[in-house]
Amino acid sequence: MPSTKKALHFLGSALATTVSVAILGYGMSTEWAVSKMLCSGHENIFTNGSANISYELFYGVIARGSCPVFGGEKTIQVFEKLAETGGAPQILHGIVITLLALCLLCSAGSILITLYNSVSNPYQTYMGPIGLYTCSSGSACISFLVLILYVVNVQLTEMSEDLVKNDVGIVSVNLKDKTSEFQVGYFLLIPYMVLSLLAILLVHVFEHAAYTHRQEQQRPTEDAPKEIMMY
Known part of the structure; x- marks a missing residue:
């Protein structure tokens, strides 16, 4: 059985990961970004309309005001x-x-490993601390990659413009001055x-x-005179 100190450390790690999963789960269900842009008809040099898109991961809301003539609000399935x-x-x-799903999978692995280590001592296997380091560091690295990729998709591609044009239909529109805010x-x-x-x-x-405690326990034997070691 593991010591109380070890159990507390691993249970604390499991708690931290559980809270992180709850945070990510809530984040995946709420708004991620809002993009706004000016809109006008293809033949109209004056910009008198606007289009806003609110993004969640799976759903979004397109709101058009005089874009190009009439407006409206519609809920869409983003993908x-x-x-x-x-x-x-x-x-x-x-x-x-896909990466967010991998984050949840890695976090689930971290929770299972830490709970197992709180009642056992599998130090030299993948179910020990090495497994936890792998899963939790994977979660952190993947989530950082998601931060970058989502910014690239919202800011640098024409995702919002394409969605507005798709919503407008066959009527040609000019879209410009896009701004995006992350939520x-x-x-x-x-x-x-x-x-x-x-x-x-x-x-x-x-x-x-x-590790430090084990090293200190071994040191007196290593430092003992050879004459004493012989007896």
Whole structure:
């Protein structure tokens, strides 16, 4: 059976990972970004309309005001509409969702490993601290990659413009001056990443203390005179 100190460290790590999963789960269900742009008819040199898109991961809301003539508000399935427009935005959005699923999978692995270590001592196997380091560091690295890819998709591709044009239909429109603001869902990736690293730190602190203790126990024997060692 593991010591009380070890159990507390690993249970603390499991708690940190569990909280991170709850945060990520909530983040995946709420708004990630809002894009706004000016809109006018193809033959109209004056910009008198606007279009806003609010993004969640799976759903979004397109709101058009005089774009190009009439307005309206519509809820869309983001991935379904991106499949209609195709191109890089669809690929990047698919990658983002896949990576987030991997984050949840890695976090689940971290929780199982830490709970197992709180009642057992599998130090030299993949179910020991090495397994935790792998899963939790994977969660942190993947979530950081998601932060970058989502910014690229919203800011640098024409995802928002394509979705508005797809919503307008056959009427040609001019879209310009796009601005984007990231929302709670996106920023919740940061505490998720921090908590994943905290889970590693809690176990590493215990491992380092245990290693130091073992070294101190061995030192008196190593430093003893050879004459004493002979008897």
